[in-house]
Amino acid sequence: MPDESNFNTIDTDIPEIKDGEVLVRSVYISVDPYMRGRMSDAKSYAEPYKVGEPIIGGIVGQVMASKNTRFEVNSYVEGRMEWAEYNVSNGSNIRRLKPELAPVSTALHVLGMPGLTAYFGLLHIGQPKEGETVVISGASGAVGTIVGQIAKLKGCRVVGIAGSAEKCEFLTNELGFDAAINYKTTANLFEALKDACPNGVDIYFDNVGGSVTDNVMKLINFQSRIIICGQISQYNLDKPEMGPRVMDKLLKTSSLMKGFIVSDFAEHNKEGLVNLTKWVQEGKITYRENIVEGFENTIDAFLGLFRGENIGKQLVKVADE
Incomplete structure (x- = not known):
């Protein structure tokens, strides 16, 4: 069982973005059981996390600065990024969200x-x-x-x-x-x-x-x-x-x-998201979020998965929308 001694939190400067990049402020961080498997060097379907480097996981964030024509400032995105308050992306690992369809946090669970x-x-x-x-x-x-x-x-x-x-x-x-x-x-x-x-x-x-x-x-x-x-x-x-x-x-x-x-089913993602969104909007599928406030509590929220503390999706709220 991992504990807080297995993690470090590091303060760094917010990087400057280059042409084609966006600066994303984390709003919600997803913590998921599969991440435990990536903390082992045993052969698996994904490369293990590297010791001393940031954990990568699902993030919903807001674009704070952009030099990429596909992403406007203040728009919301979801993607696999570092457990950090700010991330820089070239756009290849994020997708735009439509807050008018469903709350942006759902991109990390029922619509993700x-x-x-x-x-x-x-x-x-x-x-x-x-x-x-x-x-x-x-x-x-x-x-x-x-x-x-x-x-x-x-x-x-x-x-x-x-x-x-x-x-x-x-x-x-x-x-x-x-x-x-x-x-x-x-x-x-x-x-x-x-x-x-x-x-x-x-x-x-x-x-x-x-x-x-x-x-x-x-x-x-x-x-x-x-x-x-x-x-x-x-x-x-x-x-x-x-x-x-x-x-x-x-x-x-x-x-x-x-x-x-x-x-394994990536080619069918559009089909899945279209149907899930329809069912959520029709009230045929409901969901519950277990939200922990504060970036500093991300590790405890992750460990809580293995203590059985969550009902529904475990999220960390890093900043206000």
Whole structure:
């Protein structure tokens, strides 16, 4: 588990921009579980962060100075930039936002990477059908909340697994999940899942891994789809946790288990953003933001992800819009 001693905060001058560049003042900083994986030099889908260099992540910011004709001063942008109060960009790593469509902060969750992750994982891999049962672990997070709501739009029974009574009430009372299970207080998770999924599990959207997933796998149906999006229960372990082997279950049920990252579907980003924006504007998808104030609290907000402190999307508000 990382702690604050693994990070340094550095004061530098705000750089001057050159032709083709823009100066972006951070307004919201996204903290995400996947960043923990990039703090390891183990082989993965992305290069690890380099020790002594700034962390890169999702930022929504305002253009304060521009020598790039594509970006006007005071316009809002989103992109992958340094955890910093100000960034300089040549425009290749940012996109313009339209505040009239939705609050700019949504570009870091429901109308950004987490929303697209939910959209592609469930619809392109899971391919839900009306009447099927969808189970989501880490269901109260930025991705899980959107997965569940899309599944409901597709006519599925939706069961969420989360880590507190408050989170479970949010899933059922505010987001319309059919059932929610608090894995931390449930005496027998398998029995609770069996009660919540009387017809078994057709789609499992896994954000957590570990023993939670072991129990869900016992209930998968014929030709079920298991979508591996995250494994947050494993990220801070000294060595991998041992568990049941699932190949026999996959074989006997002719099921699919597939891992993915959102960039696998980059060619479909426009489709995903158009549909997600439409659903948000129509009120068919809602969201919650857990906002921590102050750039100096960015590290604590990130660490809070692994303490289970957030409901919905965890953001740091650096400056006023």
